[in-house]
Amino acid sequence: xxxxxxxxxxxxxxxxxxxxxxxxxxxxxxxxxxxxxxxxxxxxxxxxxxxxxxxxxxxxxxxxxxxxxxxxxxxxxxxxxxxxxxxxxxxxxxxxxxxxxxxxxxxxxxxxxxxxxxxxxxxxxxxxxxxxxxxxxxxxxxxxxxxxxxxxxxxxxxxxxxxxxxxxxxxxxxxxxxxxxxxxxxxxxxxxxxxxx
Ligand SMILES: C=C(O[C@@H]1C=C(C(=O)O)C=C[C@H]1O)C(=O)O
Numbered sequence: 001x002x003x004x005x006x007x008x009x010x011x012x013x014x015x016x017x018x019x020x021x022x023x024x025x026x027x028x029x030x031x032x033x034x035x036x037x038x039x040x041x042x043x044x045x046x047x048x049x050x051x052x053x054x055x056x057x058x059x060x061x062x063x064x065x066x067x068x069x070x071x072x073x074x075x076x077x078x079x080x081x082x083x084x085x086x087x088x089x090x091x092x093x094x095x096x097x098x099x100x101x102x103x104x105x106x107x108x109x110x111x112x113x114x115x116x117x118x119x120x121x122x123x124x125x126x127x128x129x130x131x132x133x134x135x136x137x138x139x140x141x142x143x144x145x146x147x148x149x150x151x152x153x154x155x156x157x158x159x160x161x162x163x164x165x166x167x168x169x170x171x172x173x174x175x176x177x178x179x180x181x182x183x184x185x186x187x188x189x190x191x192x193x194x195x196x197x
Pocket of ligand 1: 039040041042043054083084085087095097098099119120121122123125184185186
Protein backbone atom coordinates (compact mmCIF):
# COMPACT_ATOMS: atom_id res chain seq x y z
CA UNK A 1 0.00 0.00 0.00
CA UNK A 2 1.62 3.27 -1.10
CA UNK A 3 0.45 6.21 1.06
CA UNK A 4 -0.09 9.21 -1.21
CA UNK A 5 -0.12 12.75 0.11
CA UNK A 6 -0.88 14.73 -3.06
CA UNK A 7 -4.63 14.97 -3.09
CA UNK A 8 -6.79 17.93 -2.12
CA UNK A 9 -8.68 17.00 1.02
CA UNK A 10 -12.32 17.79 0.63
CA UNK A 11 -12.90 21.34 1.82
CA UNK A 12 -16.35 21.83 0.44
CA UNK A 13 -19.00 24.09 1.95
CA UNK A 14 -18.27 24.87 5.59
CA UNK A 15 -21.11 22.78 6.93
CA UNK A 16 -19.71 19.75 5.09
CA UNK A 17 -16.05 20.16 5.86
CA UNK A 18 -14.08 17.03 6.49
CA UNK A 19 -11.08 17.81 8.66
CA UNK A 20 -7.55 16.64 7.98
CA UNK A 21 -6.89 16.55 11.74
CA UNK A 22 -9.46 15.67 14.37
CA UNK A 23 -10.08 18.57 16.78
CA UNK A 24 -8.79 16.93 19.95
CA UNK A 25 -10.81 19.17 22.23
CA UNK A 26 -14.06 17.86 20.77
CA UNK A 27 -13.56 14.13 20.85
CA UNK A 28 -12.99 11.41 23.45
CA UNK A 29 -9.20 10.83 23.63
CA UNK A 30 -9.66 7.07 23.17
CA UNK A 31 -11.27 7.70 19.77
CA UNK A 32 -8.27 9.57 18.37
CA UNK A 33 -6.19 6.49 17.44
CA UNK A 34 -9.23 5.01 15.67
CA UNK A 35 -9.72 8.18 13.61
CA UNK A 36 -6.06 8.47 12.68
CA UNK A 37 -4.86 4.90 12.10
CA UNK A 38 -4.14 4.71 8.36
CA UNK A 39 -3.92 0.94 8.45
CA UNK A 40 -6.80 -1.50 7.99
CA UNK A 41 -9.67 -0.82 10.36
CA UNK A 42 -10.68 -4.46 9.97
CA UNK A 43 -7.25 -5.59 11.16
CA UNK A 44 -7.32 -3.16 14.09
CA UNK A 45 -10.70 -4.42 15.24
CA UNK A 46 -9.80 -8.07 14.68
CA UNK A 47 -6.78 -7.63 16.94
CA UNK A 48 -9.10 -6.48 19.71
CA UNK A 49 -11.87 -9.06 19.60
CA UNK A 50 -12.44 -12.81 19.31
CA UNK A 51 -15.23 -12.92 16.75
CA UNK A 52 -15.26 -10.42 13.87
CA UNK A 53 -17.93 -10.22 11.22
CA UNK A 54 -19.13 -7.93 8.44
CA UNK A 55 -22.91 -7.55 8.30
CA UNK A 56 -23.76 -6.30 4.82
CA UNK A 57 -26.69 -3.88 5.01
CA UNK A 58 -26.96 -2.99 1.35
CA UNK A 59 -25.02 -3.12 -1.88
CA UNK A 60 -26.82 -1.25 -4.65
CA UNK A 61 -26.85 1.83 -6.83
CA UNK A 62 -27.52 4.96 -4.77
CA UNK A 63 -27.35 8.71 -5.16
CA UNK A 64 -24.19 10.31 -3.81
CA UNK A 65 -24.39 13.12 -1.29
CA UNK A 66 -22.91 16.55 -1.99
CA UNK A 67 -19.63 16.04 -0.12
CA UNK A 68 -19.23 12.54 -1.58
CA UNK A 69 -19.92 13.79 -5.11
CA UNK A 70 -17.28 16.47 -4.75
CA UNK A 71 -14.67 13.98 -3.58
CA UNK A 72 -15.43 11.44 -6.31
CA UNK A 73 -15.79 13.95 -9.14
CA UNK A 74 -19.49 13.17 -9.61
CA UNK A 75 -22.56 15.38 -9.84
CA UNK A 76 -24.66 15.71 -6.68
CA UNK A 77 -27.31 13.00 -6.78
CA UNK A 78 -25.46 10.99 -9.43
CA UNK A 79 -25.74 7.24 -9.03
CA UNK A 80 -22.78 5.24 -7.72
CA UNK A 81 -22.37 1.77 -6.31
CA UNK A 82 -23.02 1.90 -2.56
CA UNK A 83 -21.98 -0.67 0.03
CA UNK A 84 -23.04 -0.18 3.62
CA UNK A 85 -22.00 -2.59 6.33
CA UNK A 86 -21.72 -2.94 10.07
CA UNK A 87 -18.41 -4.17 11.42
CA UNK A 88 -19.23 -6.35 14.40
CA UNK A 89 -16.84 -7.35 17.17
CA UNK A 90 -17.91 -10.21 19.46
CA UNK A 91 -21.51 -9.65 18.46
CA UNK A 92 -21.51 -5.89 18.99
CA UNK A 93 -21.60 -3.41 16.05
CA UNK A 94 -18.62 -1.06 16.34
CA UNK A 95 -18.50 0.66 12.90
CA UNK A 96 -21.07 1.70 10.32
CA UNK A 97 -19.18 1.80 7.02
CA UNK A 98 -20.35 3.36 3.75
CA UNK A 99 -18.32 2.86 0.60
CA UNK A 100 -19.00 4.38 -2.80
CA UNK A 101 -17.66 3.48 -6.23
CA UNK A 102 -18.47 5.57 -9.32
CA UNK A 103 -20.25 3.42 -11.90
CA UNK A 104 -17.58 4.18 -14.48
CA UNK A 105 -15.01 2.53 -12.19
CA UNK A 106 -16.84 -0.74 -11.75
CA UNK A 107 -15.87 -2.03 -15.20
CA UNK A 108 -12.25 -1.41 -14.38
CA UNK A 109 -10.04 -2.88 -11.74
CA UNK A 110 -12.63 -2.41 -8.99
CA UNK A 111 -14.64 -5.46 -9.98
CA UNK A 112 -13.70 -6.87 -6.56
CA UNK A 113 -16.29 -4.49 -5.15
CA UNK A 114 -19.17 -6.55 -6.48
CA UNK A 115 -18.06 -9.99 -5.45
CA UNK A 116 -16.76 -9.20 -1.97
CA UNK A 117 -19.91 -10.30 -0.12
CA UNK A 118 -19.49 -10.62 3.65
CA UNK A 119 -15.72 -10.55 3.40
CA UNK A 120 -14.21 -7.29 4.68
CA UNK A 121 -13.38 -4.80 1.92
CA UNK A 122 -10.22 -3.97 3.81
CA UNK A 123 -8.82 -7.46 3.28
CA UNK A 124 -8.81 -6.78 -0.48
CA UNK A 125 -7.77 -3.13 -0.28
CA UNK A 126 -4.73 -3.73 1.89
CA UNK A 127 -3.51 -6.83 0.08
CA UNK A 128 -3.01 -5.19 -3.33
CA UNK A 129 0.18 -3.06 -3.52
CA UNK A 130 -1.26 -1.29 -6.58
CA UNK A 131 -3.96 0.28 -4.38
CA UNK A 132 -3.00 3.59 -2.79
CA UNK A 133 -4.79 5.15 0.16
CA UNK A 134 -5.11 8.92 0.21
CA UNK A 135 -5.08 10.89 3.47
CA UNK A 136 -7.83 10.37 6.01
CA UNK A 137 -10.25 13.11 6.95
CA UNK A 138 -12.84 13.18 9.72
CA UNK A 139 -15.98 14.96 10.83
CA UNK A 140 -18.90 14.61 13.17
CA UNK A 141 -22.15 13.27 11.73
CA UNK A 142 -25.27 14.37 13.57
CA UNK A 143 -29.02 14.37 13.01
CA UNK A 144 -28.70 16.87 10.17
CA UNK A 145 -26.96 14.26 8.07
CA UNK A 146 -28.81 11.35 6.45
CA UNK A 147 -25.83 9.09 7.08
CA UNK A 148 -26.31 9.47 10.83
CA UNK A 149 -29.88 8.26 10.43
CA UNK A 150 -28.79 5.36 8.22
CA UNK A 151 -26.37 4.29 10.93
CA UNK A 152 -29.09 4.67 13.57
CA UNK A 153 -31.57 2.64 11.53
CA UNK A 154 -29.00 -0.08 10.90
CA UNK A 155 -28.20 -0.26 14.58
CA UNK A 156 -31.88 -0.28 15.56
CA UNK A 157 -32.30 -3.46 13.49
CA UNK A 158 -29.62 -5.22 15.54
CA UNK A 159 -30.60 -7.01 18.72
CA UNK A 160 -29.88 -5.27 22.03
CA UNK A 161 -28.51 -2.22 20.21
CA UNK A 162 -27.94 0.79 22.47
CA UNK A 163 -29.28 4.20 21.49
CA UNK A 164 -26.86 6.34 19.51
CA UNK A 165 -25.29 9.51 20.93
CA UNK A 166 -26.34 12.78 19.31
CA UNK A 167 -23.33 12.70 16.99
CA UNK A 168 -20.91 10.10 15.66
CA UNK A 169 -17.33 10.72 14.72
CA UNK A 170 -16.56 9.42 11.24
CA UNK A 171 -13.53 9.21 9.02
CA UNK A 172 -13.18 8.72 5.32
CA UNK A 173 -10.56 8.31 2.63
CA UNK A 174 -10.19 7.53 -1.04
CA UNK A 175 -8.47 4.42 -2.34
CA UNK A 176 -7.00 4.69 -5.82
CA UNK A 177 -6.43 1.80 -8.19
CA UNK A 178 -4.94 2.74 -11.54
CA UNK A 179 -6.35 6.25 -11.10
CA UNK A 180 -9.89 5.06 -10.32
CA UNK A 181 -11.34 6.10 -6.96
CA UNK A 182 -13.24 4.20 -4.30
CA UNK A 183 -14.39 6.17 -1.23
CA UNK A 184 -14.64 4.46 2.15
CA UNK A 185 -16.23 6.19 5.11
CA UNK A 186 -16.55 4.76 8.60
CA UNK A 187 -18.66 6.06 11.47
CA UNK A 188 -17.57 4.84 14.89
CA UNK A 189 -20.32 3.44 17.09
CA UNK A 190 -20.20 3.74 20.91
CA UNK A 191 -19.09 0.12 21.43
CA UNK A 192 -15.77 0.81 19.65
CA UNK A 193 -14.52 2.40 22.87
CA UNK A 194 -15.15 -0.81 24.79
CA UNK A 195 -12.70 -2.83 22.73
CA UNK A 196 -9.50 -3.56 24.57
CA UNK A 197 -6.73 -1.03 23.93
C1 LIG B 1 -11.22 -0.26 4.38
C2 LIG B 1 -11.42 -1.25 5.22
O1 LIG B 1 -12.49 -2.11 5.06
C3 LIG B 1 -13.48 -2.14 6.08
C4 LIG B 1 -14.54 -3.03 5.60
C5 LIG B 1 -15.58 -2.50 4.87
C6 LIG B 1 -16.55 -3.39 4.12
O2 LIG B 1 -16.41 -4.64 4.22
O3 LIG B 1 -17.44 -2.83 3.44
C7 LIG B 1 -15.77 -1.12 4.79
C8 LIG B 1 -14.96 -0.26 5.48
C9 LIG B 1 -13.87 -0.71 6.32
O4 LIG B 1 -14.10 -0.44 7.66
C10 LIG B 1 -10.52 -1.51 6.37
O5 LIG B 1 -10.55 -2.63 6.91
O6 LIG B 1 -9.75 -0.59 6.70
